[in-house]
Amino acid sequence: MAKEHKVVEFIDVVKRYKLYKNDKRRFMAIFSSKVPYKEKIAVNHVSFDVNKGEAVALFGKNGAGKSTILKMITGVTFPTSGEIIVRGRVSALLELTSGFDPELTGRENIYLKGQLCGLHDREIAELEDEIIAFAEVDEYIDQPVRSYSSGMKARLGFAVNVNIRPEILIVDEALSVGDKAFRQKCLEKVRKIIDEDGVTLLFVTHSTGTARKFCERGIVMQKGKLVYDGDIDEAIALYEA
Numbered sequence: 001m002a003k004e005h006k007v008v009e010f011i012d013v014v015k016r017y018k019l020y021k022n023d024k025r026r027f028m029a030i031f032s033s034k035v036p037y038k039e040k041i042a043v044n045h046v047s048f049d050v051n052k053g054e055a056v057a058l059f060g061k062n063g064a065g066k067s068t069i070l071k072m073i074t075g076v077t078f079p080t081s082g083e084i085i086v087r088g089r090v091s092a093l094l095e096l097t098s099g100f101d102p103e104l105t106g107r108e109n110i111y112l113k114g115q116l117c118g119l120h121d122r123e124i125a126e127l128e129d130e131i132i133a134f135a136e137v138d139e140y141i142d143q144p145v146r147s148y149s150s151g152m153k154a155r156l157g158f159a160v161n162v163n164i165r166p167e168i169l170i171v172d173e174a175l176s177v178g179d180k181a182f183r184q185k186c187l188e189k190v191r192k193i194i195d196e197d198g199v200t201l202l203f204v205t206h207s208t209g210t211a212r213k214f215c216e217r218g219i220v221m222q223k224g225k226l227v228y229d230g231d232i233d234e235a236i237a238l239y240e241a
Helices: 023-028 066-074 106-116 121-135 138-142 150-163 180-197 208-214 232-240
Strands: 006-019 038-051 055-059 081-086 090-093 168-172 200-204 217-222 225-231
Touching: 006 066, 006 200, 038 066, 038 081, 038 200, 038 225, 055 066, 055 208, 055 232, 066 081, 066 090, 066 168, 066 200, 090 150, 106 121, 106 138, 106 150, 121 150, 150 180, 168 180, 180 208, 200 208, 208 232, 217 232, 225 232
Parallel strands: 055 200, 055 217, 090 168, 168 200
Antiparallel strands: 006 038, 006 081, 217 225
């Protein structure tokens, strides 16, 4: 598959956070620019492209900026400066249970999450049986999600996100969900949609072995800066060093 088509572009992106001493000062800052704060630069002048069909791993210690990059790609937060261009439907395995309404049933939440991802009810109906079978929640599918265990909610969240035919799949340690057999099924599903559907993968993980299974390219972040972008083995060697 040709990979010259850019689906994600980061152009000199900076993300700064204002850290206030407490909630009261944070609230006061809405009305006054004089409230003192500390500034945290989470992403510092980062530029890179991701082409259609690529599988890219992001490495870095906690606080390196990896998750902030993913959140900006998904639109959860926005850059302070610079430009981010995303082309294609994004499915993010970040917080697997986000978007669920605990009072709705599992089946109703499938439609809710599908709609949040931009699908029409007809499209969701075509995927419904496949999602339910993958999630392995069985007879609980028509029970309120508030009655689910955390593992059941996570499995349903993964099943929805990975089966809605994404063009760009973003994964942040979500492949650790469930027991060993279910984790293996998740890995095989991600591999299948990458190989057969040409899905673009952005994968944040501390598991270099798992990253090597999926990715040929690695990006290493350090204190908000991109310090390496290239071959996955060299990226892993730098990260582990």
